[in-house]
Amino acid sequence: MTVGQVRGKVGLMCIRPSMKRLLIGTRRLLLASRLDRLARAATGRRHIVLTFHRVRPDGEALDSYDTCPSLPTGVFRCLLKWLKSHFEILPLEELVRTRSVSRPAAAVTFDDGWQDNFSLAYPVLRELNIPATVFVTTAKIGSYSPFWQQNLGKLFRGATAEPTSNRARDLRQVLATGSNPSFTPEAYRATVTKWKDLPIAEVDRRLSQAGWSPSENSEATRSFLSVDEIREMAREGISFGSHTVNHLILPVQPSDILSRELANSRQDLEAILGTSVTTIAYPNGDWSADVVRCAASVGYRVGCTTRHGRLTTRSASLLIPRIEPEWDCPECGDTFDARSLEWLAKW
Numbered sequence: 001m002t003v004g005q006v007r008g009k010v011g012l013m014c015i016r017p018s019m020k021r022l023l024i025g026t027r028r029l030l031l032a033s034r035l036d037r038l039a040r041a042a043t044g045r046r047h048i049v050l051t052f053h054r055v056r057p058d059g060e061a062l063d064s065y066d067t068c069p070s071l072p073t074g075v076f077r078c079l080l081k082w083l084k085s086h087f088e089i090l091p092l093e094e095l096v097r098t099r100s101v102s103r104p105a106a107a108v109t110f111d112d113g114w115q116d117n118f119s120l121a122y123p124v125l126r127e128l129n130i131p132a133t134v135f136v137t138t139a140k141i142g143s144y145s146p147f148w149q150q151n152l153g154k155l156f157r158g159a160t161a162e163p164t165s166n167r168a169r170d171l172r173q174v175l176a177t178g179s180n181p182s183f184t185p186e187a188y189r190a191t192v193t194k195w196k197d198l199p200i201a202e203v204d205r206r207l208s209q210a211g212w213s214p215s216e217n218s219e220a221t222r223s224f225l226s227v228d229e230i231r232e233m234a235r236e237g238i239s240f241g242s243h244t245v246n247h248l249i250l251p252v253q254p255s256d257i258l259s260r261e262l263a264n265s266r267q268d269l270e271a272i273l274g275t276s277v278t279t280i281a282y283p284n285g286d287w288s289a290d291v292v293r294c295a296a297s298v299g300y301r302v303g304c305t306t307r308h309g310r311l312t313t314r315s316a317s318l319l320i321p322r323i324e325p326e327w328d329c330p331e332c333g334d335t336f337d338a339r340s341l342e343w344l345a346k347w
């Protein structure tokens with residue numbers, strides 16, 4: 001044995017423990033990342049279902065007296081392009097069925113069935129070849145009348161513009177806000193939140209007390225999708241689901257109304273489409289055990305909530321969480337920026 005050999009052997013003996021530690025550490029890391037991959041595959045925890053409502057023309061300001069979220073068309077297009085480069089975009093039912101896939105996947109949904117889903121969103125979806133599901137409020141198909149929330153918004157806007165008018169006085173009385181009323185967008189949103197659980201007849205009564213006449217319900221342009229638009233989109237691969245008949249808050253409805261809202265909207269849509277409809281989005285995202293039981297009993301297989309979260313293998317198919325990209329709130333304007341994308345990428 002030469003000195004060199006001795007030195008070498010001693011050296012190797014000295015290195016061995018640290019090499020061993022390194023090897024063990026590396027193996028642990030590899031195992032951890034493999035486990036992480038397996039866990040991701042098993043739980044499908046990187047899947048997301050996005051909710052959209054309205055898409056508005058570029059350059060049109062966000063209406064602060066409207067609680068329905070909307071994105072400018074350019075922002076919507078940009079967001080979908082980004083989504084496509086980071087997620088595999090699948091039809092909702094397929095994603096719910098195959099959610100154990102390990103690659104990050106997303107589904108795109110729209111609530112309410114607004115006409116701009118056809119005129120503004122659909123061309124973008126077609127251009128980017130992105131599947132989507134539109135949840136339709138069937139009593140509103142082809143309607144020129146928006147929801148009561150938009151009508152209330154017009155009353156607030158009018159009262160802000162003319163605070164001494166009779167209508168402002170009437171609205172003040174209905175709101176019981178005293179002599180120093182606030183008709184700000186914040187007060188409007190708070191009123192919508194307060195009125196949401198009221199029976200629709202009571203909401204109508206309050207609106208008419210505040211001077212709203214049913215003849216004003218009709219807009220110059222159609223608010224919601226027509227039968228022809230629904231059929232054209234369906235021919236091109238867009239899926240349709242129910243958003244009930246009248247957009248009522250389901251958990252507070254008596255059982256006969258609840259089952260009518262769920263069953264009739266499904267039948268209405270099946271009659272239009274000529275295919276089976278098995279998806280629903282609960283209005284306002286509100287559900288209860290009775291609502292879910294009733295949805296299952298009338299034939300729905302996938303139900304969407306507005307609970308913020310990822311789709312995992314543990315998510316109940318009739319209680320799918322979703323994420324709404326709200327990037328243009330009245331406070332910060334249109335903020336489609338890197339921060340928003342980073343936030344979404346975390347999912």
Ligand SMILES: [Zn+2]
Pocket residue numbers: 111112243247283284
């Ligand atoms: Zn809705």
